[in-house]
Amino acid sequence: MNHAAAIAGHDRVVIAHGGGGELMGRLIRELFLPRLHNDVLAKLTDGAVLDWPSGALVFTTDSYVVTPLEFPGGDIGRLAVAGTVNDLAVMGADPLVLSLALIIQEGLPLALLDRLLASVAETAAQAGVRVVTGDTKVIERRATGGEDSQREGLFINTAGLGRLRPGLRLGIERIAPGDAVLINGPVAEHGLAVMSVRAGLEFSAGLKSDVAPLNGLIRTLLESGADVKFLRDATRGGLAGVLADICDGRRLSVEIDEARVPLTGAARHAAEMLGLDPLTVANEGKCVIVVAAADAERALSACRQHPLGRQAAVIGRITATEPPLVELLTRAGGRRIVQRPYGEELPRIC
Amino acid sequence: MCLAVPAKVVGLAGEAATVDLQGNTLQVSTVLTPEVAVGDWVLVHAGFAITRLDESSALETWDYLRQALGTDQATAGGEQGEESAA
Amino acid sequence: MIPKLDMLRTELHELCRGLGRRVQLMEVCGTHTVAVFRAGLRSLLPANLRLVSGPGCPVCVTAQRHVDAAIELATRPDVTLVTYGDMLRVPGRLGSLERLRAAGADVRVVNSAWSALQIALDNPRRQVVFLAVGFETTAPATAATVFEADQRGVENFSVLVCHKLVVPAMQALLDTGEVPLDGFLAPGHVSVIIGAGAYRPIVERYRRPVVVAGFEPGQILAGLVRLVRQVASGCPILENVYAGVVTETGNRVAQEWLQRVFIVADTPWRELGTIPHSGLELAPRYQHFDALRRLGVHVGPDEEHPLCRCGEVITGKVEPVECPAFAGACTPARPIGPCMVSSEGTCAAWYKYSRASTSLAADTAAGERE
Numbered sequence: 001m002n003h004a005a006a007i008a009g010h011d012r013v014v015i016a017h018g019g020g021g022e023l024m025g026r027l028i029r030e031l032f033l034p035r036l037h038n039d040v041l042a043k044l045t046d047g048a049v050l051d052w053p054s055g056a057l058v059f060t061t062d063s064y065v066v067t068p069l070e071f072p073g074g075d076i077g078r079l080a081v082a083g084t085v086n087d088l089a090v091m092g093a094d095p096l097v098l099s100l101a102l103i104i105q106e107g108l109p110l111a112l113l114d115r116l117l118a119s120v121a122e123t124a125a126q127a128g129v130r131v132v133t134g135d136t137k138v139i140e141r142r143a144t145g146g147e148d149s150q151r152e153g154l155f156i157n158t159a160g161l162g163r164l165r166p167g168l169r170l171g172i173e174r175i176a177p178g179d180a181v182l183i184n185g186p187v188a189e190h191g192l193a194v195m196s197v198r199a200g201l202e203f204s205a206g207l208k209s210d211v212a213p214l215n216g217l218i219r220t221l222l223e224s225g226a227d228v229k230f231l232r233d234a235t236r237g238g239l240a241g242v243l244a245d246i247c248d249g250r251r252l253s254v255e256i257d258e259a260r261v262p263l264t265g266a267a268r269h270a271a272e273m274l275g276l277d278p279l280t281v282a283n284e285g286k287c288v289i290v291v292a293a294a295d296a297e298r299a300l301s302a303c304r305q306h307p308l309g310r311q312a313a314v315i316g317r318i319t320a321t322e323p324p325l326v327e328l329l330t331r332a333g334g335r336r337i338v339q340r341p342y343g344e345e346l347p348r349i350c
Numbered sequence: 351m352c353l354a355v356p357a358k359v360v361g362l363a364g365e366a367a368t369v370d371l372q373g374n375t376l377q378v379s380t381v382l383t384p385e386v387a388v389g390d391w392v393l394v395h396a397g398f399a400i401t402r403l404d405e406s407s408a409l410e411t412w413d414y415l416r417q418a419l420g421t422d423q424a425t426a427g428g429e430q431g432e433e434s435a436a
Numbered sequence: 437m438i439p440k441l442d443m444l445r446t447e448l449h450e451l452c453r454g455l456g457r458r459v460q461l462m463e464v465c466g467t468h469t470v471a472v473f474r475a476g477l478r479s480l481l482p483a484n485l486r487l488v489s490g491p492g493c494p495v496c497v498t499a500q501r502h503v504d505a506a507i508e509l510a511t512r513p514d515v516t517l518v519t520y521g522d523m524l525r526v527p528g529r530l531g532s533l534e535r536l537r538a539a540g541a542d543v544r545v546v547n548s549a550w551s552a553l554q555i556a557l558d559n560p561r562r563q564v565v566f567l568a569v570g571f572e573t574t575a576p577a578t579a580a581t582v583f584e585a586d587q588r589g590v591e592n593f594s595v596l597v598c599h600k601l602v603v604p605a606m607q608a609l610l611d612t613g614e615v616p617l618d619g620f621l622a623p624g625h626v627s628v629i630i631g632a633g634a635y636r637p638i639v640e641r642y643r644r645p646v647v648v649a650g651f652e653p654g655q656i657l658a659g660l661v662r663l664v665r666q667v668a669s670g671c672p673i674l675e676n677v678y679a680g681v682v683t684e685t686g687n688r689v690a691q692e693w694l695q696r697v698f699i700v701a702d703t704p705w706r707e708l709g710t711i712p713h714s715g716l717e718l719a720p721r722y723q724h725f726d727a728l729r730r731l732g733v734h735v736g737p738d739e740e741h742p743l744c745r746c747g748e749v750i751t752g753k754v755e756p757v758e759c760p761a762f763a764g765a766c767t768p769a770r771p772i773g774p775c776m777v778s779s780e781g782t783c784a785a786w787y788k789y790s791r792a793s794t795s796l797a798a799d800t801a802a803g804e805r806e
Contacts, residue, residue, distance in 0.1 A: 196374075206374030266373035269412075273355045273371065273394065274547070275522075277474070332441050332653035334476025336789045342768040346521030347547055349353060349396040350466065350494050350570060352467055352573035352625035379550055381580040382690045393628060393681060396520070396570075397548025398577045401628045401687050407680025411652060 006110065007031065013108045018138030027136065031110070035117040036100070036124075040132040048132035050097060053163055058093035060084060061159035069116065069154055072193045073208030076156055077119035079284060082213045083235070084160040085127045089215035090231035090287060092170045092222065093162030095127060100134040105153025107141050116154070127213035129160070165222060172249040174229040177320040180296035181254060182289040184217060184303050185210070185311040186262040187239050191281035192270045195347060206266040210285035217306040218287065224302035226295035234286045237340050240279040242288040243326040244340035246318070254326045256316035256338065275348035279328075280341040290318065354395035356408040359388050367392070367399060372412065444657035445480050451664040452482035460486045460616055461663055462752055464606060465623030466493030467651055469782050473789035475653040485664070488615065488752035489782040491605050491708065492623055494569045495522045496750055496774040496781050498598045499704040500738040503528035506567045506596055508733055510541045515731070516559060518552040519567040521545045525777045529739050532777075549574075549581040556585070556593035565727045566595045572629045575599040575716055576690035579697035582718070582725050594727035597717055600703060602626050603634055604714035610642045615752045619645040619663040624655070624678045631686025632676040645672040648682050697722055706774060707740060707747025746773035749782050756786040763787060 007017075007026050016023040033042060040048045064080045081098065088095040100120065104113070124131055141153070193209040214233065222228060232242045239261070243254045263278055271278045285308060291299045296314050303309030321327075326338040360375065361368035367380045369392060376394070380386050383399045391408035392399035452459060463469055469489050472478055481487065491497050507528050510517035517533065524534045524545060537543040542562070546552050549566065556564035568578040578595060585593045602623065609615070622635055627648045635646040645666035649659030658677045666672055676682055694716070703715025718726050728735060740747075743761040748754035756762050756775070766772040768784055775781035 206372075264373070265412075266371065269355060269371040270374055273353060275353045328476065330474075330476030330653075332475040332477060332480070333445070334479040336473055336476040336479065339788055346524055346545060348522040349520045349547060349574060350522050352465075352571070352623065354573070354625045354628075379548075379577070379580065382576050382687060382693065384689060393625070395625060396574055396577050397550050398580070400573065400576070400625070400690065401681065403681045407678075410654075410680075411650070 011110055013104050013106055013110060013113065013138055015106050015138050015140065018104070018136055024136065031114055032117060032134065032136075035114070035121045036131045036134075038130045038132065040097075040130065041134070048097070050132065050161075055166055056164040058088050058091045058162045058164050059159070060087040060091070061157065062087060063155060063157040065155050066194060068194070068197045069112065071197050071209055073189070074193075074211040074284070075116055075119050076154060077116035078123045078211050080156040080158045081120055081123035081127060081129070082211050082284060084158040085129060085213040085215055086233045086287070088160050088162035089213075089218045090233050091162070091164070092168040092231070093164045094219070095129045095160055095162040095213075095215050097130050097132045097161050098124065099157075099159045100131045101157040102135070103137045103139060103155040105141055106138055108154055113154075123213060127215055168222065170228065170231060172230055172246065175246060175250050175252060175290050175318055176229075177252060177318050178293045179229060179290050179318040180293050180299075180314050181243075181256065181316040181318065182291065182296070182299060182303065182312060182314050183234070183239065183262065184214070184287050184289070184309040185285070186264050186267060187234070187283055187286060188263065188267045188271055188276075188278035188281035190284040191238070191345075192267055192274075192276075194282075195274070196270070207270055210283055212285035212308055214285060214287050214308060217303060217308045220306045220309075221289065221299060221302045224298055226299040226302060227292040228289060228295075228299065229292065230288075230290040232288050234283045234288055236282050238278070238280040238282055239286070239288065240277070240326070240338050241340045243338060246290070247324050247326050250318075251324045253319045253321040253324045254316060255319055255321075255329065256326065257329050258331050260313050260315045262311045262313050275350075276345050277341075279338060280345050293317070352395055354393045354400060356391055356403060356411050357394045357399075358408070359386055359390045359392060359399075362386070362388055369394060369399070441653055441657060444654065444661055448485070448657060448661050448664060449482045451661065451668060452485050455484070455664065455668055458484045458486060459618050459664060459667055460488055460752075461619050461621060461660065462488045462490045462609075462617050463621045464490035464492040464602060465621075465626070466496065466781065467625070468492075468621060468623065468649075468656065470785050471651045471653075472656060473785045475656075477653055477656060478790065481660075485660070488617065489750060490620075490752060491609070491705065491750045492571065492602060492626075493750065493775070493781055494571055494574070494598075494600060495526055495777070496746060497600060497605075497705045497708065498523070498526070498569050498774070499706050500528055500740065501704065501735050502596060502598050504530065505728060505733045505735050506565070507531060507533060507536060509565050509596070509727065509731060510536050510543050512563070512731075514561075514563050516542045516544060516555060516562040516564045517567065518544050518546055518555055518564060520547070520569065523567055523569055525771070526774050527771055527777065549577040553581050553585055553590065553593055556590055557588075560592055562592060563731065564593050565731070566593070567598065568595050569598045571600055571602050571623070571626050572694070573623075573625045575698065576629060576687075576693045579693040582697050582722055583693070585725060586722060594725050594730045595718070596727040597698075599698070599716040600705065601700070601714050601716070603630070603638065604711055605705070606635075606638055607642075608708070608711045608714065609751055610638070610644070612751075617644060617752070618667045619647070619672070621656070621659050621663065622646050622648040624648060624650040624682060627676075627678070627682040627686065629687050629690045631684055632674060632682050633684045634686065635674055639672050639674045643672050646674050648674075648676040648678050650678040650681060704738070706738065707744070708751065741772045744773035746775040746783070749775050756783040759783070
């Protein structure tokens, strides 16, 4: 689909595309609208007027600054939709609409922008949400000569609105000793896939980001009748980050069986080579699920019915052990503490 | 003080080898191991193959790296294992 | 538990029980320290077996003056400082490479020395400096890369050489006689390069057992079993449980690369002072690739933080919990010394993987409540 590869003779974004004038109008009409077409957006009014179903509203926002913009298994466009959809879904809401705000660094190829918008559209369709309002700004390219000047600049913010499913009681305060901890599939794939493209590391095939909207899976889970107490997506900080949240938030211990945490051989191997702990690597299509112990099987079956949950597993449980810690029963038969990582996990050689 | 993983050589071109790490491939330098041939196992550290190793040692580490429950289910091709995880 | 590991563990316990005294073994290598923690092996060890950390964490032992030199270079507008990820957060006197990058310096992380040269080739107007840390496992890669740069006549590439040698460090430790050590678990991947035979002088001169082991739990336990058996027998020898990977003579080709490009020199180690013949410098023919020389960097003395006891930690004199700063003034988020920063560092491993940090925090909280 190449219609947008040039707009008025440009093949890259220039400052004027953000100027609010003719060029910007063309950008919106010739690039954005064809990709993101829906009735509301097409009106191009300052704000989207929405018919709203009754019930509580859930509102979230997130910004996306990932580099590289395209990586195995996904891109920043897909991420921007899935991430915000997932934040709504883990709150127990059905996501309905998104806003899409772009800050583009001049020089970004239009063909790339078009691909990313296509990705936004595809992911939104997959999630059943519409992009109903948006904004575009273009900023100057900085000439530092540093690594920055090589980076193709695009930042995205999406905000999402969803309708809270009635009758749900999800929240960290519901977690109790004995509850089962599940995850919907193999970990560490997104972080490793993104790292694979950065300079110095060339993986090919194999590792792909798991970026995906989870609202369908979560709906299946919630409709199963299992007593789901808490959901959180395991993004930055990985699985370890969410477990630490639970431990800190509830002052309860979490015991995880390392052998039960789904992890592909490829991811494990790559993490080993880079010196990364798979538990701390980012995911973008994984959700930690805490359910009442009696419902663990039911929850597991429900997840496995959905394509994004085929490899779901019960990985551990909540206990009242003091002091409250996240503890891993290792494959070697020992025990060790799991803590949230201290920020960016860097690949190492030593 | 050194992270190194076993990998299988699947291609050679001059002083570079393409190696497979359970589904990912990677380019490494063979300058330190000029005698490697396709099909050999090597230990990879910081972008270089630092030694050849015998297959049984390689597979021992490979299997150890593979021994996560999910792996039997979660291979790159998405095969389904039948083990219950509960 | 995996059956083979269970057997090894049982044997280790029986051997230690039979010995009836405390056994103190040094895991020379930081990667062993981390592997032991990560696999949960510490929780499985007999009570009378104490594993002591050694100086085998190249990040921890890179002299502070060299970290400072790298930082100084990175502040120069025409310099691109290229480093392995390990070094990014190590504190020098005036901050770290990470902080500098946040402030706009051109600091890039690579996973291979070759990538550093590639950056120089791709950016001919930048002075690219590669911070080359690591022991004998990593040094040959630097050697080959410098050689390649020389062959190609690359003029904008230089190296801050911080490579160190394991056996001289072990000898220096034993010469001080300050820490009673019953034996050494030798680093499997350094040994790939230098060969198991490199440790014979340790066995013969100091009469201590040395066992070369890889990094999986099975390897580590097997290595510990052999060491304790030797301690019990009183007959120290050199053993190698990583025999499928490590040979007696090592990788000759890699050793030749080292000999071609480097010379052995007396080298400053962070917190340990200068150890004779313990590090590498560029051979005269390649000295024009030495970053300090080419770019005229002033290298001052080390200025250690008064609270930092990394030197004692990496020589096994002190356990991380015994350092007054541990988990208090010094945490991974706000590290005082390299041992807490480096993912391989002993203190970082203790903090991350053991209860030490949490019980200290609990004690502190309890103390505050009283």
